[in-house]
Amino acid sequence: MTATDTLPTAIRDEDHLEDLMSTPSAALVETLAGLDGDITILGVGGKMGPTLARMAKRAAPDKRIIGVARFSESGLRDKLENWGIETKACDLLxxxxxxxxxxxxxxxxxxxxKFGASGNPAFTWAMNVHVPAIVAQAFKDSRIAxxxxxxxxxxxxVTGQGALEPIALEPPGEYAxxxxxxxxxxxxxxxxxxxxTSIIRLSYAIDMRYGVLHDVATAVRDGRSIPLGxxxxxxxxxxxxNDIALRTLARAESPPFLINLSGPELVSVRALAHAFGERLGRTPVLEGEEQSTAWLVNTGLQNRLYGYPSVALSTLIDWTAAWIGAGGRSLAKPTHFEVRDGTY
Structure with a gap:
C-alpha cells in the first residue's frame, strides 16, 4: 500500500492503524532518496516516534534508521527492531x-x-532546553529536523487564520x-x-488511541462534560x-527553517462533539462558552510546500467514531486541549 491508495472506511485494529500511520507518500520516497546518509531518531519512544521511524524505513529501505530512547516501555525495542530499525538505549540528559x-x-x-510539567518544572526545562542544547552540539554536522x-x-x-511562523513567541505558562x-x-x-535545521511546530497529531478527536469522542460516548473555553x-x-516532518529534512537550513504542521481547518470543539454525538447515538454534554482566542496555527506555508493532508478531517472523525464506538484501545494520555493557562 502507498499513501495515495484508497483510504479505508474504518481502521480494523492497532496493526492496521500503525500500518496506515507509517505508509510513506511517493513524495517522501523521492525526498529521502535525494538525501545522503542514514537517519537517527532521538526520542523515538514517544507517541509519534515508532511510526515515524517505521515510515522512514519503508520510504528508504536502504538507509539505516536508528531509534534512540531510554526504552522504558516494554516491548517497544523489539517492535522497532522487527520493523528493521536499529535501536540504541541512551539517556539524552x-x-x-x-x-x-x-x-x-x-x-x-x-x-x-509536557504532562506533569507543572509538578516538576526543573525537569521540564532540563528536557526541553538542556537536552536540545546537548543534541544540537553533538549533532552539529548533521541535518536536523x-x-x-x-x-x-x-x-x-478564532476569527483569523492562525499564527504565522514569523510572529513573536509570547506564550502563556512555564511549559510553553x-x-x-x-x-x-x-x-x-x-x-x-x-x-x-528545520523546526516543526506541530499542532495535535491524531491517532485513534489519543488526540483531541479521541478525547472529545470518548467524552461523548461516556456522557462526560466537554469544556468549550x-x-x-x-x-x-x-x-x-510523520510524512511532512521527514520531508522537512530536505529544507533544513541555517538559520533554521520554521514551519507550522497541522490541518488547515479551524476545528470547532462544539461541532466535533455534535458530530460524534450523531455517529455514536449520544447527546453531548457541553460546558461553558468558547473564548475569542485559542492556540491556532496558519498552515499556509505547509500547504504551499506539501499540499493538503492526505486524510481529511471528515475521514478522521469517521475513523475515530468507529474506533471509539467499537471500544478500541486508548493510550489513556489526554491532550488537555481545554487548558488555557499553560499549566500541564
Missing part, C-alpha cells in the same frame, strides 16, 4: 552518552516533556516557555555551527504529520 552516539547525516529530534509545538505561540483570534527555549537552543547552535484547534492525521 547524559551529554557524554549523546556525544558517544553515532553521528548520522540526518537526525530527527522528538524528545520533550526538530519537533516543536504550536504552544510556543500566543493565543490568537520551555518550548520556546528548545527552539532557541537549536537556533543558537545552528547559527554557531552552520547546522542545517478553549473551543477551537487544528488537527492533522499522524501519518501526514
Amino acid at each position: 547524559d551529554a557524554a552518552a549523546v556525544d558517544g552516539l553515532e553521528k548520522t547525516a540526518n537526525a530527527v529530534f522528538m524528545a520533550g516533556h 526538530a519537533f516543536s509545538t504550536a504552544c510556543v505561540y500566543p493565543f490568537v483570534s 516557555n520551555s518550548c520556546v527555549g528548545r527552539e532557541r537552543m537549536f537556533q543558537h547552535f545552528s547559527q554557531r555551527h552552520g547546522t542545517r 478553549n473551543g477551537h484547534c487544528n488537527v492533522i492525521w499522524q501519518g501526514d504529520a
